[in-house]
Amino acid sequence: MPTMSTSHSPPPREPATEQISWRSIVRHDLPASLVVFLIAIPLSLGIAAASGAPLIAGLVAAVVGGVVAGALGGSPLQVSGPAAGLTVVVAGLVSQYGWAATAGITCVAGLLQILLGVTRIGRLALSLSPAVVHGMLAGIGITIAVQQLHVVLGGQAQSSLIANLAELPAQLMAHHPASVLVGVLTVVILLVWPRIPRVKAVPAPLVAVVAVTALAAVFMVEVTRVDLPDNPLQELIVPTLPTGSALGLATAVLTVALVASVESLLSAVAVDKLHNGRRTNLDRELIGQGAANAVSGALGGMPVTGVIVRSTANVAAGARSRASTMMHGLWIAAFVLAAGALLELIPMAALAGVLLVTGLRLVQLAHIRTLRRHDELLVYVVTAGGVAALGLAEGVLAGLVLAVGRVLYRLARATVTATEENGVWTVRIQGTLVFLGVASLVRTLRTIPTGAAVRVQLQVDHLDHAAYEAIEDWRRGHVARGGSVEVNRAAFRAALNGDSARPRWLVPWQQRRLVPEPDQRASMLDGIREFEQSADSIRPMMAKLAADGQRPTQLFITCADSRIVPNLITTTGPGEQFCVRNVGNLVPPHGANSSSVDAAVEYAVEVLGVTSIVVCGHSHCGAAAAVLDGSADDGSGLRSWLRHLEPSIRRALALPDIADPATGVRLSPADKLSVANVAVQLENLRSFACVRKAEQEGRLELVGLWFDIGAAAARLVLERDPYLVRADEELATAAAPADR
Known part of the structure; x- marks a missing residue:
């Protein structure tokens, strides 16, 4: 039953419990774990160095993050370990309390994360404004980049961004050519390697660190190198309770817990978009991250979070289960214990080069463009600048205050205008009208002359009682002075009750x-x-459409049934959809004496250049019922038109029973016919030369759709059993390859 391209195949059914076969582990997870292991080694060392922590602490966090968070977390494919996003926080704690106390703070923060997960309020961390979150990461990235630039130049990073910038000229004047050469070469390899065809499967950080380390060893370049303890297990630092004010310690614990939680949950949500397997259980993920932090802190390791770079590599390498992230942690532990001497060959400038590029990549232009479109760029800039210049807590707080202030401003903002035409005054109230906007409202109403005829047009999302009372008091006073006021009482009631939030x-x-x-x-x-x-x-948009002409991306062919509203089903607006409607959503084969449909298809493909053609059938179709019961009069135009349904009848008879994917209920004969009819019409579309050519060249996609009127739900029509699939599931499956 060919209906559409194979990109719309149904997603695999998820088992009720997570089942992992040894064959899948060996075939998919084992190779993926080796890829992640090779990436994690240089990143963990670099992040530890940038944080002022012992290098072994970064490796401990990588091992614990892989094994503990991988086993207990709610995101099967997310990789956890030391993260660049916590570098500034950890560096501040180390300078204030020392490393042993910082490990103790990490341990307590992990217990707090577990509490948040158990109480099922951990997902509230996702309520943070994306502008604040991305601004926080950008500020951290800028700080890391400037810090590591000092190391690349052969010097030492300072404690703050301002201090680093102040010392940068002196650092540039100092001559450390070997360190600069190592760092610059590392950065060049990181930027160039992903652009070389057929080698992207090998991680760029691994290539850069190995290549630069080998060159430095061959030419015996005098640079500062990684320094690990001879016996790593005996050199682990036991955490201690920090000394200081209770408020300061509580702030430190809360900062580590919240930043680690937010970064982990956001990373988990992003990883879910890269695959079509099991979705993340956010509460369980928070418990797993908390357990990892508690164990890492107890062993003298760094804080652990979910990390998007290693997680992306894990998915791209073909991982299928949590076995991959757990094994990557075991590989790190084995390598440190058995081959730690190899790590001591790595120049610190090489690790700094990796962190320099990583930090700059935290400032993503795609996020900036998106936030600019949504008018949230100011929040992003303030947060990023505050984090970089003042500190993490201060910057995030500044961003949150600005974001909340903008929300309150928008909530209190209403546009009130009063215009006169032919002796009648029209008062238009648009936006959200609450008590904060009453003063502006009253000022505008008082400009209307006494005794004038007034019409009030209310177009608001919400109207509180104070605003309603202000309008009603003015109305009574205006009428008492000889004027007239026309209001839409139904609109007022809807605004007061919140019904205006609907379309x-x-x-x-x-x-x-x-x-x-x-x-x-x-x-x-x-x-x-x-x-x-x-x-x-919408007048500005319609004026632009009138001037620019129509440029729809979709031809939508559906039934003339009055219950089918194409723009409602597809959430599209003016100019986005070229629509053809007829009885039975039929597309007779090319040359079948159906000039109107032929002209529409050819015009849409050849002139408008649409990228998709959708044939949409529906339940309770009158055309299907008329064909099955023979109710159409002989010789009538309807009977003649419905003859084009005969191939669909033959197709329906050859199919097994079809069930609704949501309820499992078997479709009626008429509904089964309407599903089969969608498939036949897609075949008929391929009888048009322009459609065949565009589809073969990849410029056009044919999609079968079936709308259940009673359930108000759209289903995609497939070419095989179960023939119908929920559109939301199919969308996730179709999007995954593109994201990867």
Whole structure:
């Protein structure tokens, strides 16, 4: 039953419990764990060095993150370990309390994370504004980059961004050519290696560190190198309780717990977008991260978080289960114990080069462009600048205060205008009208002359009681002084009750359905009048469409049934969809004397250049029912048109029973016919030369859709059993390869 391209195949059914076969582990997870292990070694050492922690502490965190968080966490494919996002926090704690006390703070922060996960409030960390989160990471990235630039130049990083910038000229004047050469060569390899075809499977950080280390060893370059203890197990630092004010210690614990939690949860959500397997259990993930931090701190290791770079490599390398991240931790432990001397050949400038590039990549242009489109760039800049210049807690707090302030401003913002035309004043109130905007409202209302006729048009998302009272008091006073005021009481009630949060056309449409209008022409004119009165927000867009012409990306072929609203089903707006409607959503084969449909298909493909054609059938289809019961009159135009359904009838008879993917209920014969009919129409589309050519060249996709009217749910039509699949599941499956 060919209906669409193979990219729309159904996702695999997830088992009720996580099952891992040894064959899958050996074939997929073992190779992936080796790739992640090779990436984790240089990153863990570099992050430890940048944080001012013992280098062995970074390796301990990598081992514990892989084994403990991998085994207990809620994200099977997320890799955990020391993260660049906590570098500034850890560096500050080390300078203030020392490393042993910092390990103790890490341990307590892990216990707090476990508590957050057990109480099921850990997911509240995702309520942070994305602008604040990305700004925080950008500020951390800038700080890391400037710090590691000093190490690349052969010097020592300072404690703050301002100090690093102040010392940079002197560092540039100092001559450490060997260190500079090592660092610059590392950065060049990191930037160039991913651009070389057919070698991207080998991680760039591994290539850079190995190549530079080998060159430094061959030419005996005098540079500072990694220094690990001779006996790592005996050199582990036992954590101690920090001394200091209770408030300072509580702030330190809370900072580590929250930053580690937010970074881990955001990373887990991002990893979910890279694959189509089991989704993350956020509460369990927080418990796993907390357990890893508690164990890492107890062993003298660094704080642990979920890390997106290693997680992305894990998914791209083909990992299928949590066995991959657990094995990568075991490989690190084995390597440190058996071959630690090899690590001591690595120049510190090489690790600094890796961290320099990693820090700069935390400042992502894609995030900046997105936040700019959503008018949240200022929050991002303030957070990033605050984190870089003042510190993590201060920068995040500044970003949160600004984000909350902007939300309150938007909530209190209402546009109130009063205009006069032909002796009638029109007051338009748009936005959100609460008590904070009452003063501005009253000032505008008082500009209306005494005794004037006034019409109040309310188009607000919410109206609180204080604003309503202000309007009502003014109305009574204006009427008492000889004026008249026309208001829409239904709109006021909807705004007060919160109903206006729904699409504006929905409430009046529902009311008309419940109370039919006897004069349908008058009802239509009322609807037009209501649309024109509320169309101010879309007039600029419509004017642009009128000037630029239509450029739809989709041809949507569906039934003329009045219950099918294409723009509602697909959440599209003006200019996005070229639509063809007829009885039965039919596309007769090319040359079958259906000039109207032929012209629409050829115009959409050849002139408009649409990238997809959707054929949408639906449940309770009158055309399908008429064909099955033979109710169409002989010789009628309907009977002649429905003859094009005969191939669909033959297809439906050859199919097994079809069930709804959500409920499992078997479809009725008419609904089964409408599903088969979608498949046949897609085949008919391929009888058009322009469609075949565009599809073969990859410029066009054919999609089968079936809309269940009663459930208000869209299903995609497949070419094999189960023939119907939920659109949300299919979307996740189709998106995964592109993300990877």
